Amino acid sequence: MSATAQLAERPSKQPQKSRRRTSFNEGTGRLAAILLSPTLIVLALVVVYPIISALRESLYTSGQQIDDEGFVVEGSQFVGLDNYTAIFSGETGERFWNAFYNTTFFTVTMVVLETILGVAMALVMHKAFKGRAIVRASILVPWAIPTVVSALLWKWIFQADGAANALLGTQILWSTEGWQSVLSVIIADTWKTAPFIGLLTLAGLQTIPDEVYEAAKVDGANAWQQFLRITLPLVKPALLVAVLFRILDTLRIFDLPFVLVGANKDSVETLSMLAYDEASNTRYGPAAAYATILFLYVALVAYVFVKLLGADILGDAVKRKPNGKRRGKSKDAAPPGANTVAMAGSTHGGGSVS
């Protein structure tokens, strides 16, 4: 949508209210519409249509009845909100809340750990020392490996006769139900994605001018004070974007626990895994309902996060809005370039939220 705004700003015609009525016939508006419609149609096809179709699917059920001859009754039936109510009741309800708890628990613990580690990595990478390039490159390697591959890698480490047990000198069965499988997922995910936070934080760090630190040194601030009073506030916009993307990513975590620990393991089952399980048993209606609930949950968490912490996710566009005034305060500290970091982050965030 920012494209719309930009286009609109360019030709400044006489701003008259009466013109709006005839504006569609007027050259600029029409041209803009014509030029934009291919983009909008593509967006509608790849974003709006899947969402609407999933919402529609979640209101239907099919293939769940068998007739006397043993054939599945064909055709789908409109069931209203039955798929949703079924999720919250009885045995499926237990499974849902367990998955909901797992998803939330993973998100909180992993993002906290990854943020701490990522910031530490960024500070190390930012320091000028010999061999810095190698350190930077090696820190980024885990992030470059596809999740499924790193899940297989860790599965190999965590198997009964694997490296983890050999190192620890114990025989922990990591992939069985219990705390150990949860821990293995947390370790593998933190290993993989802390570098992502590190990368974005590093980009933020590099925009902080050295003079600020020099001034602080003159004023007699120690390293810890410099970190708390200068580094953290100045790097905050970039860091918040990174954390937001990690939260959204972790809320829909699927491949790591699925490959590392396995399907149908209560300890690590997440909402995405539930949706997959339903879909692979050809119950597309309930699967769509699970996915919709996850979608709403992700949207809610993102909204709350942005509202509470004021992550500058849309760049200046948000600031310009009149209601953005209150949050403007936190952004005063934003160094130039923080928004480019935000945009870089969005390309790194991977697939869409759903």
Place this chain on the structure above:
Amino acid sequence: MRFERSHTRRAAFVAVASSLALLATACGGDDGSGGGDGGSSNGGALEGRGPITFATGKDTSGNLTNQVAAWNAQHPDEKVEIKELPESADGQRQQMIQNAQAKSDAFSVLNLDVVWTAEFAANRWVTQLPEDQFPDLGKLLPSTVDTAKYRDKLYAVPVTSDGGLLYYRKDLLDKAGVQPPKTWEEMVAACAKVKALPEAKSINCYAGQFEKYEGLTVNFSEAINGAGGVVVGDDGKPNVDTPEALAGLTALTEGFKTGFMPKAAITYKEEEGRRAFQEGNLLFHRNWPYVYALAGKTDGSSKIAGKFAVAPLPGLKGAGVSTLGGHNYAISEFTKNKATAADFIKFMSSEERQKANIEKTSQAPTWASLYEDPALNKQFPYLAPLKASIETAKSRPKVVKYGDVTTAIQEAAYGALTGATPPKDALSQLQTKLSSLITQ
């Protein structure tokens, strides 16, 4: 500036709205197709000749192209094109289902895992086959033909089979002076004797596949069937809450408790168990025939080459019952050239082709006669116990919702084996669960 923006927005809105309207009509398109005709699946005529496709999992043996090339050489006008699907069974099933739900004719002949037959037949995704057009069926092992039927009607032709075997360390058993065990009790006793040998003190007794996946369903069913119980009876009703089933499951749970099976076995799939056996850490191991070639390799990858042999699976008190594996070929309901497809299936399931296939790939054939072939027996010394295993083997429940059924079985078995649920409770919960899944 503000006005400019708003009227551009309005124009943009019109553009979005019109594209949405376009979409809405696209959405509406797939609604009406529900009622479905699907009437042609009465085992009627298989008509139409011409090129067809063969959808199958990734060909790990490398021999499939040879087989299909042999057909193509004889039938230049009815060429078969191989459509290779993902290597994992789940991935194959998903693609076949998606193809069927789109009523696409992209796949003509489907290579189905034996447990999918019921689901594909009940959904009318595969054509019912007239039995009289497949005269060789009587020469195939009856248990394999049974897997190709749903409600006593034929929907596929078995082309490969698979049965569980008991691998054992012949060298250690010979040294301890014990015969290969025929029952679970004999196996426990044999292990105790072998462990008395100084060189076998630290060896583990037995392992199968107990990770929470399809292999657990296989091993659980074997334990139940081998103890005289059933998971789903011949009447199609679950009957798992019985003393026999309890005895079978208890043998497994006791195995874990007493250390007869290593604790790590709860994480074993086929490959983990095979590795443990090849490393010389297991005295007895339940696995499929493919292990024979790998464990016998003399390139250093196996520490037990030449030191092991195979026997049919032991049961609790008598002979064991294997769970049946293998693949069936079926014709997609939505393909055009069904006559060619039927001929291709006849060709691939013929004795000649199956012999050519086992020679190259060691995949178990479905022809009874091939198990008696002297040359093959020399090449594959496990054929005799394998035949015994397949002949008495039981198929897994033939149900439309197999995915839910196997999940329920895994849930119950895993709970019992990890000690989270007492075996008795696990079985009665499973009975309840299966009853609700299967009566529908």
